[in-house]
Amino acid sequence: MARAHPRLKVLSIFGTRPEAIKMAPLVKALAAEPGIDSHICITGQHQTMLQQVLDMFELKADYTLDVMTPGQTLNTLTAALYAAIDPVLEQVQPDKVLVHGDTTSALVAAMSAFHRRIPVAHIEAGLRTGDIHQPWPEEMNRRNIDLISDHLFTPTEASRRNVLGERLQGKSFVTGNTVIDALQMTAERIDRNRQLRVALDRQFNFLVPGRKVLLVTGHRRENFGEGFLDICKALRTLARRDDVQIVYPVHLNPNVLGPVTEHLGDLPNVHLIKPLDYLSFVRLMQLAHVILTDSGGVQEEAPSLGKPVLVMRDVTERPEAVTAGTVRLVGTDPDTIVRGVCELFDDDALWRRISQAANPYGDGKACSRIVDALMGRPVDEFVVEPPARRPAPTEAQRPAAPLRSVSRLH
Incomplete structure (x- = not known):
């Protein structure tokens, strides 16, 4: 034998x-x-x-x-x-x-x-x-x-x-990025399960239908101090728009939590919420119109959901998204941030062009390629395909009707 x-x-x-x-x-x-x-x-x-x-x-x-x-x-x-x-x-x-x-x-x-x-x-x-x-x-x-x-x-x-x-x-x-594998698994789970969507949306019952959502994430060390003060200044300016609602899951690091709470905590259309689990965060990305971030992972995930991304950094180790047009660098200068967000909120043609660009980071098969390589099998490597036209938002991608309770940090 x-x-x-x-x-x-x-x-x-x-x-x-x-x-x-x-x-x-x-x-x-x-x-x-x-x-x-x-x-x-x-x-x-x-x-x-x-x-x-x-x-x-x-x-x-x-x-x-x-x-x-x-x-x-x-x-x-x-x-x-x-x-x-x-x-x-x-x-x-x-x-x-x-x-x-x-x-x-x-x-x-x-x-x-x-x-x-x-x-x-x-x-x-x-x-x-x-x-x-x-x-x-x-x-x-x-x-x-x-x-x-x-x-x-x-x-x-x-x-x-x-x-x-x-x-x-x-x-x-x-191989493509494994985060796209994770995102696709999670988004499909949300899209398939209406009961799950309703449960997730209860966390975001402060969202007003008809107002576009600006999702913000920020936690990078290089932005501590003056950088976060400038980010807060930009968000205060954007909050003056009556067609915008800003949602910011705030990192618990005191260098982030302190300035963000102090400078944004009094604004009615800026929702400072606690950090979210991954399932809830994917749902919030689905509901967003534009994402403003200094995160690396969000730059990779958002294009798969058709969401334009503005990156609050001067350089990025992920230049493929900039080349593809799904990501723009805006740094932490308040005027540049405000201008970048307003362009995407006011120019529907620009928003559609960016949202329909091909995601250069993966097709959901990265993990199988890595396993093949580890096992010594041939690897069908990842190649970016031309973008297909993105369909209209499904029920799963629209905000639910608002409820009453709001969970805020302040």
């Missing part, structure tokens, strides 16, 4: 909510592959929000680390992560370690595996701004991870050109 081929033991390590969202569909795909023995280690930077993502995708961590302490610096976090991750590697003895993106946990996990000569696979490899200080420290993190990775899973052809230009030793594959 032929001997069974040994299963590939894969350990996925991640710790923040954005990492969890992008890794969840991949971890599910790994678990479903007969040739893979999949394990999950979460480092726990965003413990509560991270658990919400795991629960939503019906995942359970095999190892949960407790590394966060009040007032922690990046150096003390790094030291704690090294001390916590190494025993997990010793116990699991994985054939490959998978990390995502550019967080401190991803960097330390990759370096810990490298020190043990365990091959590293980097999901979302090859992103670059060309400035190691923007975003900080993420740009340096991802460059270092790419340098030591054996598998470089780049979301786009441009990101693959980055790693090829740096002559890195890892083998590269253009």
